[in-house]
Amino acid sequence: MTLAGIELNFLVNKISEEVQGYYVSNIWGITKDSILFKLHHPEKSDIFMMISTSGVWLTSVKIDQIEPNRLLKRLRSDLLRFKIKKIVQIGSERIAYFTFEGFDKEFVIIGEFFGDGNILLCNEEMKILALQHSIDVRHRKLGVGMKYVTPPSSGLDIFHIKESDFEDLKASDLIAGKWIGRTLGLPKKYVEGIFETAKIDSKKFGKDFSQDEIKNIFDVTKTIVTNVITGNHDPIIIRNDKTEVIPIKLGKIDEKCSSVNSFMEGLDIVFTENIVAKGKSAQLTESDKKIKDLETQISEQEKAIETVKEKSNYITNLANSLYVMVSKGIFSIDDVNAQSILDEHKAKLTQEKGISLIVVRDEKIKINPKDPLQSIASVLFNEAKRQSGAIKSIDQIKNKTKKKLEKLKNKTEAEMKEIIVSEVRKKNWYERYRWFFTSDGMLAIGGRDAPSNSAIVRKHLGKNDKIFHGDIFGSPFFILKDAENPSAVSMNEVAHATVCFSRAWREGMHGLNAYWVNPEQVKKSAPSGQFLPKGSFTIEGKRNYVNIPSLKLAVGIIPQDEHYLLTSGPINTIKKNSLCYAIIEPHGSEMVEVAKKIRLEFSKLEEEITKQISIDDFVRALPAGQSQIKEVGYGDAS
Numbered sequence: 039m040t041l042a043g044i045e046l047n048f049l050v051n052k053i054s055e056e057v058q059g060y061y062v063s064n065i066w067g068i069t070k071d072s073i074l075f076k077l078h079h080p081e082k083s084d085i086f087m088m089i090s091t092s093g094v095w096l097t098s099v100k101i102d103q104i105e106p107n108r109l110l111k112r113l114r115s116d117l118l119r120f121k122i123k124k125i126v127q128i129g130s131e132r133i134a135y136f137t138f139e140g141f142d143k144e145f146v147i148i149g150e151f152f153g154d155g156n157i158l159l160c161n162e163e164m165k166i167l168a169l170q171h172s173i174d175v176r177h178r179k180l181g182v183g184m185k186y187v188t189p190p191s192s193g194l195d196i197f198h199i200k201e202s203d204f205e206d207l208k209a210s211d212l213i214a215g216k217w218i219g220r221t222l223g224l225p226k227k228y229v230e231g232i233f234e235t236a237k238i239d240s241k242k243f244g245k246d247f248s249q250d251e252i253k254n255i256f257d258v259t260k261t262i263v264t265n266v267i268t269g270n271h272d273p274i275i276i277r278n279d280k281t282e283v284i285p286i287k288l289g290k291i292d293e294k295c296s297s298v299n300s301f302m303e304g305l306d307i308v309f310t311e312n313i314v315a316k317g318k319s320a321q322l323t324e325s326d327k328k329i330k331d332l333e334t335q336i337s338e339q340e341k342a343i344e345t346v347k348e349k350s351n352y353i354t355n356l357a358n359s360l361y362v363m364v365s366k367g368i369f370s371i372d373d374v375n376a377q378s379i380l381d382e383h384k385a386k387l388t389q390e391k392g393i394s395l396i397v398v399r400d401e402k403i404k405i406n407p408k409d410p411l412q413s414i415a416s417v418l419f420n421e422a423k424r425q426s427g428a429i430k431s432i433d434q435i436k437n438k439t440k441k442k443l444e445k446l447k448n449k450t451e452a453e454m455k456e457i458i459v460s461e462v463r464k465k466n467w468y469e470r471y472r473w474f475f476t477s478d479g480m481l482a483i484g485g486r487d488a489p490s491n492s493a494i495v496r497k498h499l500g501k502n503d504k505i506f507h508g509d510i511f512g513s514p515f516f517i518l519k520d521a522e523n524p525s526a527v528s529m530n531e532v533a534h535a536t537v538c539f540s541r542a543w544r545e546g547m548h549g550l551n552a553y554w555v556n557p558e559q560v561k562k563s564a565p566s567g568q569f570l571p572k573g574s575f576t577i578e579g580k581r582n583y584v585n586i587p588s589l590k591l592a593v594g595i596i597p598q599d600e601h602y603l604l605t606s607g608p609i610n611t612i613k614k615n616s617l618c619y620a621i622i623e624p625h626g627s628e629m630v631e632v633a634k635k636i637r638l639e640f641s642k643l644e645e646e647i648t649k650q651i652s653i654d655d656f657v658r659a660l661p662a663g664q665s666q667i668k669e670v671g672y673g674d675a676s
Contacts, residue, residue: 039282039308041093041151042225043130044196044266045301048285049094050134052269052302054125056096057085061121062138065114066100067107071155071170072313074100077122081497083464089147091155091170092312094134095305101313112159112168116145128188130196130223148186160186193221196263201256207244208252215240222259231288232258262286273301275308283308325446332443339436343429349399350425356383356398357418360411371396371407371414401425472514472539474607475596476528477614482607484516484539488574491515495575499557506532509551509583512541515575518554529554531608533584538591538608544663546624548588553581590668593636593659594619595647597675602647606659616673618643626666633657639670 041049063078072090074097079085088097120140127134136147144162149155158169164186173180178187194203199222210217218240219229233240236258238251247255265271271285274295283304298304359379360371368375371387380386385398387407395402396418403421405414471494472484483498485491495515499505504524506516516536518524533552542550561576592609594616595602606612613619620636627635633656640648 039092039280039312040225041132042228042266043127043132043223044228044263045285046093046132046134046151047127047130047197047267048269048301049305050125050127051267053087053094053096057087057122057125059121060085061119061140062117063119065110065117067103067110068101069104069313069316070107071157071316073107073109073113073157080493081467083467088309089136089149089157090309090313091149091151091157092309093151093305094136094149095309096302097306097310098303099306099310101310104313109157109159109168109170113147116159116167117147120145129191131188131191132223133188156180158186193223196222196224197267199256199260199263201253204252204256207255208247210244212244213241214238214244214247214255217244218255218259227282227284227288228262232262234289235262262288269301271301273298273304275304281308281311328446329443332439332446335439336436336443339432339439343432343436346425346429346432349401350422350429352383352385352399353401353403353418353422353425356380356385356396357415357422359383360415360418364411369411371405371411376411469603472516472535472606474531474535474605474611475615476518476531476608477611478525478528480521480524480528481519482516482528482532482535483519484535485514491574495560496562499560501557503557504529504532504554505557505560506536506552506554507577508537508540508542509553510537510540510542510547513537513552514539530584531611534586534608535591537586538589539661543589543624543661543665546589549585551583551585553583555579555581589624590621591661592616592619592621593656594673595640595644595651602650604651604655604659606661612673614674617647617676619671619673620667621669622660622665623668624663624665626664628664629657629660629662632660632665632667635667636670639667643670643672644676 057077060077060079062075064076066074068074072088075087075089077085077087086097086100088095117138120138123137123139125134125136132151134149138145146160146164148158148160156170159167161167166180166182166184166186168182169180177190180186207214207217215229215233218224218232219226229240232255236254238255266285272287273283273285274287275281275283275298277294283298283301285301298307363376363379370376385396388395388397394405394407396405403418405417468481468483471490472486474482476482483494485494491514494517499517502520502522504518504521507513513536516532518528518532533554536552537550555577559577559579561578590609591606592612593606594612595604595618596615597617609621618640620639622632626632633653637648637653637656
């Protein structure tokens with residue numbers, strides 16, 4: 039399925055609206071033709087945007103990399119942390135410009151969604167920095183270092199058509215359907231839909247149309263175009279010879295069609311299916327080539343074994359014949375009778391550079407012709423043994439090749455099954471901070487750094503909340519949400535988390551205090567004549583202290599709705615709410631090593647669930663500094 043220009047117009051406008059204020063936080067190459075962008079916003083949920091040679095759409099799934107993408111390294115180098123400035127369609131063509139800005143630079147990704155498609159990266163002067171594939175045809179050339187030029191425009195701008203434009207139809211020698219398709223750049227499905235809706239034969243020649251029929255075709259075309267680009271949709275997925283999605287119903291609908299909530303969702307379904315299918319095909323093609331190469335190696339190795347066996351047998355038989363010669367009274371290899379016996383065994387005496395040789399099946403064996411035949415026979419037997427040893431070596435190599443082949447075949451089958459398409463979960467607002475639910479089910483959120491410290495106080499501190507801080511420089515703020523009458527348990531748990539996620543953990547400082555105050559005691563500006571660092575606030579009035587004698591936390595997988603979230607917090611509440619947990623204390627190994635160990639231990643308990651959680655999420659759940667694992671087990675939610 040390829041996009042129509044009117045469909046691209048809707049998508050560009052829709053996506054532009056959605057991604058305002060977002061920047062690129064990650065980029066993945068899915069296939070050689072498809073690139074997935076993770077877009078982040080400080081206050082909104084992440085958005086995943088796929089750009090492929092088929093089109094552009096917002097996706098709710100993440101596909102594991104299927105094959106390398108040649109643009110990925112360059113895109114990551116240039117675009118990470120860059121903000122999306124604008125997305126525009128070029129006229130009514132199936133071409134879109136994605137402009138990114140940041141660090142006083144601008145880059146443009148160009149998506150060409152026609153023919154085989156193309157993806158290009160340009161600088162702000164539209165000089166091509168990288169592209170999926172070069173083009174050298176009569177009307178344009180595209181290559182690295184060249185300035186990007188659009189293909190020659192053909193036909194009318196469908197977004198600004200007038201009834202008078204359709205007068206040319208009457209003068210055309212083409213049938214009406216072909217004229218509409220070529221002139222307006224519409225695919226067959228839309229052309230057929232226009233004529234079915236207008237109840238006019240698309241095979242009729244333009245010169246045979248009445249003025250009323252021309253007006254009817256124009257009105258229907260204008261309505262369909264307007265409905266598509268404005269989002270007045272009733273989308274369906276059609277599954278016939280090929281699967282495609284259309285934003286509006288055109289003509290007759292058969293039983294193979296199914297409704298879908300939105301055109302974007304339909305595109306996501308259909309294009310994802312196409313990407314996975316092409317990926318599997320590409321994997322299979324590459325694996326088939328490797329399998330054939332290994333099968334050829336095994337065949338050659340088997341031939342080599344047979345050849346060496348034959349040589350060994352011929353040499354052994356020749357050696358035995360020398361003993362027969364002796365029994366017949368022949369004692370020298372130069373004897374005329376000896377020569378005839380050598381001929382019978384397809385062997386011959388020869389000399390090379392003054393060295394005497396017996397040649398058996400192209401195998402040259404050095405001998406001394408003056409030696410007794412028994413000695414020469416012994417030399418031949420030794421050579422036959424050496425050849426037998428070569429057979430063993432080749433056979434060992436063949437067995438290794440067979441194991442490689444078997445492993446590759448098994449891997450191919452596994453890989454075909456393991457193209458993982460996982461749903462992109464819409465994250466809760468609090469997941470960008472440190473968070474946990476107390477034993478009483480109350481939400482606690484805390485800052486990860488100075489900016490998030492500032493954000494939770496300025497954006498999320500409500501009048502019924504309680505706010506916590508450690509009695510140490512380098513402490514985060516924690517907020518206990520909706521805490522009009524909190525229990526002592528919840529208050530102590532939040533105080534404990536506040537100290538554990540402070541500098542105290544990194545330095546192993548036990549026996550510290552945390553304190554809590556009410557929202558009105560927090561002043562967001564410094565007293566007159568003083569300065570507050572970013573993420574800091576002034577506290578006025580009484581501070582309510584809570585002593586935290588020890589530093590211990592738990593990391594756990596928490597079931598929530600139909601998903602599983604990883605978080606960390608005080609031991610009792612994490613154990614209570616989690617499927618599995620790991621208790622940690624300060625000192626030990628660095629964060630990444632501890633994250634890997636916890637993930638490995640969780641995999642032993644909940645393998646399927648754990649593999650859905652990235653190692654980055656495990657790292658993010660840990661306090662800054664070294665940690666050691668003290669206990670791992672199943673939580674109460676298991």
